[in-house]
Amino acid sequence: MDTLFVNGAVFDGTAYRPGLSVGVLDGRIVADGERTARTQVVDLDGGLLLPGFVDAHVHPVQGGLERGRCDLAPAHGLPAYQETIQRYAGQHPDLPWILGGGWHQPDFPGGAPRAADLDAVTGDRPAFLVNADHHGAWVNTAALARAGVDRSTPDPPDGRIERGPDGVPTGTLHEGAMDLVGKHVPRTTHAELVTALVDAQAYLHSLGITGWQDAILGDYANLPDATDAYLEVARAGRLTARVNGALWWRRDRGAEQIPDLVVRRNAADHPRFRAGTVKIMQDGVAENFTAGMLEPYFDGCGCRTANTGLSFVDPVELPNTITRLDAEGFQVHVHAIGDRAVREALDAFEQAAQENGHTDNRHHIAHLQVIHPTDLPRFAQLNVTANLQALWAMYDQQMVDLTVPYLGPERTGWQYPFGALARSGARLAAGSDWPVSSPDPLAAIHVAVNRRDSQDVDQFLPEQALDLRTALKAYTAGSAWVNHADDTGRIELGALADLVVLDRDPFAGPPDEIAAARVRATYVEGRCVFDSSR
Numbered sequence: 001m002d003t004l005f006v007n008g009a010v011f012d013g014t015a016y017r018p019g020l021s022v023g024v025l026d027g028r029i030v031a032d033g034e035r036t037a038r039t040q041v042v043d044l045d046g047g048l049l050l051p052g053f054v055d056a057h058v059h060p061v062q063g064g065l066e067r068g069r070c071d072l073a074p075a076h077g078l079p080a081y082q083e084t085i086q087r088y089a090g091q092h093p094d095l096p097w098i099l100g101g102g103w104h105q106p107d108f109p110g111g112a113p114r115a116a117d118l119d120a121v122t123g124d125r126p127a128f129l130v131n132a133d134h135h136g137a138w139v140n141t142a143a144l145a146r147a148g149v150d151r152s153t154p155d156p157p158d159g160r161i162e163r164g165p166d167g168v169p170t171g172t173l174h175e176g177a178m179d180l181v182g183k184h185v186p187r188t189t190h191a192e193l194v195t196a197l198v199d200a201q202a203y204l205h206s207l208g209i210t211g212w213q214d215a216i217l218g219d220y221a222n223l224p225d226a227t228d229a230y231l232e233v234a235r236a237g238r239l240t241a242r243v244n245g246a247l248w249w250r251r252d253r254g255a256e257q258i259p260d261l262v263v264r265r266n267a268a269d270h271p272r273f274r275a276g277t278v279k280i281m282q283d284g285v286a287e288n289f290t291a292g293m294l295e296p297y298f299d300g301c302g303c304r305t306a307n308t309g310l311s312f313v314d315p316v317e318l319p320n321t322i323t324r325l326d327a328e329g330f331q332v333h334v335h336a337i338g339d340r341a342v343r344e345a346l347d348a349f350e351q352a353a354q355e356n357g358h359t360d361n362r363h364h365i366a367h368l369q370v371i372h373p374t375d376l377p378r379f380a381q382l383n384v385t386a387n388l389q390a391l392w393a394m395y396d397q398q399m400v401d402l403t404v405p406y407l408g409p410e411r412t413g414w415q416y417p418f419g420a421l422a423r424s425g426a427r428l429a430a431g432s433d434w435p436v437s438s439p440d441p442l443a444a445i446h447v448a449v450n451r452r453d454s455q456d457v458d459q460f461l462p463e464q465a466l467d468l469r470t471a472l473k474a475y476t477a478g479s480a481w482v483n484h485a486d487d488t489g490r491i492e493l494g495a496l497a498d499l500v501v502l503d504r505d506p507f508a509g510p511p512d513e514i515a516a517a518r519v520r521a522t523y524v525e526g527r528c529v530f531d532s533s534r
Contacts, residue, residue, distance in 0.1 A: 008044025052210025218248025
């Protein structure tokens with residue numbers, strides 16, 4: 001036996017098993033058997049051993065790049081952003097553009113920062129800073145001028161330019177409008193992508209994450225396709241995580257891109273990295289009114305508008321698209337925030353099942369902010385996994401200021417219905433969407449169970465809370481299943497020893513202390529890839 005974990009509790013991916021000892025031999029789980037001189041005994045010291053977390057929706061390369069660029073995520077409020085940007089600009093005087101992101105929409109009136117405030121700290125250097133959810137960008141006057149964006153520039157079909165009363169762009173670009181400036185930004189190099197991936201992997205391992213689904217592989221939001229970076233790192237033996245990549249479905253093309261996707265899937269064939277998924281972004285986000293809704297948004301005064309958001313893929317074509325992808329053996333991963341987008345995706349998966357019969361492609365829909373109650377049972381009926389970003393299911397400034405007033409009371413009550421999905425028999429997976437929000441699984445699990453991140457705020461729809469076992473299962477066995485990583489996500493004889501050790505047992509403490517747990521060590525196939533003591 002190579003390693004033996006003793007003196008703690010185990011969550012095996014399905015059940016809580018206090019007092020169980022777990023052995024590892026040649027990278028796989030074995031029974032507690034004969035110890036030899038080379039057996040490393042790991043004293044859990046009352047902590048919890050569980051399968052490695054698997055993030056079913058994350059953007060590691062983007063996260064790694066932002067950590068190395070002008071990272072606004074830790075800051076809040078215009079003065080703090082300006083200080084961070086000015087400091088970064090001063091430290092990098094030779095960069096032709098100031099790039100980065102992570103700003104938060106609630107920190108600005110209407111969620112839209114202004115070019116003038118960016119001009120004050122960037123001068124004549126163009127700046128392009130994406131927001132935390134990557135559905136908008138803050139640009140300065142120099143960037144708008146470089147791109148030729150002015151009052152005569154029309155909004156693209158899949159985006160919107162924030163404008164003043166005179167029609168002049170004010171500095172925020174939503175969705176597809178980001179490309180108007182983004183296409184002029186210097187292209188990120190292959191070396192930068194590799195460095196970002198390696199940095200992100202180390203960070204994710206420190207949080208107990210042993211595998212993930214990269215939710216966009218392709219040119220998107222001014223970032224190039226990272227497939228070659230993954231393959232380089234994997235072939236060099238440096239990719240310790242297990243990764244499935246989701247190939248980006250280009251909105252400016254149709255079914256003619258499917259043969260290209262097949263070629264790309266076949267080229268990404270490595271034991272640590274595969275790309276068997278296609279990612280379709282069906283709508284935007286509620287905060288900028290681009291999430292697809294069955295009924296119109298409200299305005300700030302509580303009156304109905306005419307805006308029901310966007311469907312990035314024509315709802316008439318979406319069923320045919322997903323049916324063809326399913327027939328080609330692709331898993332389809334759909335971004336759907338609004339209740340209309342969720343229904344459009346479910347309708348498409350229903351047609352695929354009717355035409356193709358049962359497959360093992362393991363389709364899933366991510367985000368699921370608003371689900372019409374009549375669609376809740378369809379996840380189980382269609383065997384479509386609900387991919388949860390649980391950290392969002394709480395009252396925060398964005399929810400209070402930019403979401404609730406514009407959804408109205410009925411739809412507010414339909415948000416993030418995790419409990420209802422679980423009770424309906426839906427299969428659950430979980431992810432972070434990092435760098436949109438923190439990649440820490442324990443922070444997300446805390447919110448999934450408590451429906452708040454601290455005792456200082458009210459619970460958000462507490463009837464939709466998950467119990468700890470269900471939340472942990474979603475982030476381990478559920479996400480591993482979505483990734484077709486069937487030898488992982490569980491602790492049982494013969495499974496691969498992708499494991500995480502916590503410094504305490506969340507089952508033994510109060511629910512409001514789940515987020516206080518810390519990762520002591522992370523193992524992939526029995527090898528330690530993170531040790532907090534080092």
